[in-house]
Amino acid sequence: KAGVTQTPRYLIKTRGQQVTLSCSPISGHRSVSWYQQTPGQGLQFLFEYFSETQRNKGNFPGRFSGRQFSNSRSEMNVSTLELGDSALYLCASSQDRDDSPLHFGNGTRLTVT
Amino acid sequence: KNEVEQSPQNLTAQEGEFITINCSYSVGISALHWLQQHPGGGIVSLFMLSSGKKKHGRLIATINIQEKHSSLHITASHPRDSAVYICAVAYNNNDMRFGAGTRLTVKP
Numbered sequence: 001k002a003g004v005t006q007t008p009r010y011l012i013k014t015r016g017q018q019v020t021l022s023c024s025p026i027s028g029h030r031s032v033s034w035y036q037q038t039p040g041q042g043l044q045f046l047f048e049y050f051s052e053t054q055r056n057k058g059n060f061p062g063r064f065s066g067r068q069f070s071n072s073r074s075e076m077n078v079s080t081l082e083l084g085d086s087a088l089y090l091c092a093s094s095q096d097r098d099d100s101p102l103h104f105g106n107g108t109r110l111t112v113t
Numbered sequence: 114k115n116e117v118e119q120s121p122q123n124l125t126a127q128e129g130e131f132i133t134i135n136c137s138y139s140v141g142i143s144a145l146h147w148l149q150q151h152p153g154g155g156i157v158s159l160f161m162l163s164s165g166k167k168k169h170g171r172l173i174a175t176i177n178i179q180e181k182h183s184s185l186h187i188t189a190s191h192p193r194d195s196a197v198y199i200c201a202v203a204y205n206n207n208d209m210r211f212g213a214g215t216r217l218t219v220k221p
């Protein structure tokens with residue numbers, strides 16, 4: 001089974017631009033969650049989608065948004081980029097059972113200049 | 114105060130040593146995860162616990178729900194165990210809070 005695939009792996013953007021990151025979950029996984037990792041704040045939960053619905057959202061401004069498609073693939077979008085948005089963005093998929101572990105992608109490293 | 118406290122922050126061990134990493138959390142949770150992150154960013158889920166103890170190879174994870182505490186043990190440590198180990202607590206639907214991580218270095 002293919003793992004969780006995130007594209008692109010690396011991205012450089014300029015302040016004020018917007019960016020879209022993509023995550024393809026493991027086949028059969030309907031839950032996709034997104035996380036931001038920075039040296040200062042560590043790992044932080046962004047949001048989680050299940051069956052095209054956002055079920056939970058972390059404490060991030062509205063510039064951070066996401067969506068999930070009928071094939072469970074998910075995208076996250078960050079608008080009006082700020083320098084502080086530079087981070088590793090990770091997504092994880094699971095089978096949405098109580099005993100189902102998370103499977104992480106390798107992440108997208110976003111640099112905002 | 115962070116919702117999830119890990120200790121120690123950094124740990125250096127000699128190959129073969131027994132290692133313990135601790136995690137404490139402050140509120141009720143649905144599950145606790147132990148994650149391993151190698152240089153380059155990739156994260157692997159080692160354990161997901163809601164009670165008791167789990168073992169996988171040389172790794173053992175325990176959780177005490179009443180005391181809101183979990184430990185990750187590595188027996189017979191090896192240089193390839195060198196990584197950052199992260200404790201994460203889950204509330205609902207993978208809404209998670211993460212510890213700051215423990216950077217483990219195992220020297221040959």
